[in-house]
Amino acid sequence: MQIKVKVKPNSKMQKIEEAADRSLIVYLKSPPVDGKANEELIKVLSENFHVPQSRIRIKSGLSSRQKLIEIDTDL
Template sequence: MKKQVKVKPNSKQQRITEEVDGTLTVHLKSPPVDGKANAEMIELLAKKYGIPKANISIRAGLSSKMKLVEIEI
């Protein structure tokens, strides 16, 4: 399944919210430096869906706030 993900780095809390259109908004504690925010996002999504981190990949937007993420369930 593919999901649009909006990333908000440097947040006070980690959380994932799903919008009405199916887009996920992911609030991360990590700064957007050296891929730390991407790694934290993958970890949070893996916990949410109960799958290994290897089943989640970023298809587009590696250095953008809007990402296209593929999740293999």
């Protein structure tokens, strides 16, 4: 499954909201430095979708706030 994600780094709380266009807005505590926000994003999505972190990858937008995430849900 592929989902569009908008990341909001340096937030006070970690949370996930669904936007009107069915994409996700993910609030992260980590700063967007040295891939820390991307690591936290994968961890948060892993917990939310109940899949191992190894099954989640960022297809596009590694250095952008707009990302396309691929989650392999076939177990």
